Amino acid sequence: MYYGILFSGQGAQRSGMGVELMADSLFSRIVSWASDVCELDLLKIMKNEHNELNKTVYVQPAIVTVSYGIYQMLKRDLPQLPIKGMVGLSLGEYAALIASNSLSFEEGIKLVADRARFMQQDADREISTLAAVLDPQLQEIKELITAQQENGQRVYIANYNSPRQIVVGGALTDLKATLKKMEEDKLAKRTILLKVNGAFHTPFFNGARQQMHNRLQTVDFHEPQIEVISNTTNSLFHCEDLQGILEKQLAIPTHFGANVKELVKHAKIDTTLEIGPGKTLSRFAHQVDQQLNTQHIENLADYETFIKEQKDGTDR
Structure with a gap:
């Protein structure tokens, strides 16, 4: 079984996402670390008691942190999991690039927080x-x-x-x-x-695109250690093209369906594992290729079930 990892994007958020995973010490440390770096109370945002998740500026760092936290738990508990490639939907690309060590978590989450702030400005305009x-x-x-x-x-x-x-x-x-x-x-x-506060991936976000152009010049990217397919180009990300593609990504269409086809054709995956809130990407993947086995992890029960199946050798 060969896995393609799918990382959730904005719109998948739900109240309480990731909160039960705080019982895991590694996940809890990652949330605390990201909160310090972003100067945000991410646990409060995840709880969503005051509709914080309705705001782009809050939801983007929260989703990436939850997704990355789950991924790090998997790497700890299943270091030999056969991962052949990754795709993230829009925002999820940042979780994929951090997970693939194309940029550090600290630098990545700072970049996500700035991206969210730039996009919020355009959304409010x-x-x-x-x-x-x-x-x-x-x-x-x-x-x-x-x-x-x-x-x-x-x-x-x-x-x-x-x-x-x-x-x-x-x-x-x-x-x-x-x-x-x-x-x-x-x-x-x-x-x-849809319940979103902006026409993302359209010219309405050209202002954020220009701000990201400048911000991306300050980022130290590395060649991804696991293949990550771009929503924008449907090709593998490489260190030298990350800045240009991530800038354009804000204001032009994404191609998630084509990305899944690419994972199947070239990475030779037979299973997708969606990490983060929701099951939307799993549904899209199945619509692209009905032969794919689709799995997802968004909460502690999902995680424990997946780990048990892997260790028992009963993975479906």
Whole structure:
């Protein structure tokens, strides 16, 4: 069994994510370390008692810390786990790059905190959002969006998640008009406005992209020790191209579905292990390749079950 690790992105967060994992001393130390580095109370944010997870500036360092903490627990308890490659959805790329030792955890979490701050500034500047489009007629939707743009509507495709889901984003009124047109023309089974505070991976985040351009010049990247596939290029990250790709990633579409195909074709994985809150990436992976065995770890019960299966040799 060969694993591709999938790291959760923004939108997967839930109240209480990672809190029960604080019972593990290694996980707890990582959360405390990240809190000190970011100057944030990440445990408080994870508990979400005051809707902190609704804010990009808080949720991004929290998700990366939870995902990285789980990954480090796995490396401690299953050092021989056969990992052949990694993919993260948008924000999840940072967890993947830290896990692959392309940058240190301290430098990585500082970078994530700054990225979140830059994106929050763009999100606060103008109201924009995203919508999932299920079972899309892709070519017809591309033509519709092009026509809407020619009419002055600011709408864009933001994510190509799987054959059965894309995400579109834009100014709220423009996006709603486009979704209505999709429904009228029967271009999708369903559209769902997402609970995010910005049209990520669209030109609405060109301001954050420019700030990241400057910030990334200060980062000391290393060649990933485990292969990580870029959402932006669908190619392996290499040390020399990380700065340019991570800058562009903020304002152009992601291609998670193509990334999973690449893991299967070239890394020869047969199993995905989603790390972090939610099961969304596992669902996308199965939509891409129904032969894949999909597993996930988001809480202590999931973790203990996975470890037991591995050690007992009963992994399905």
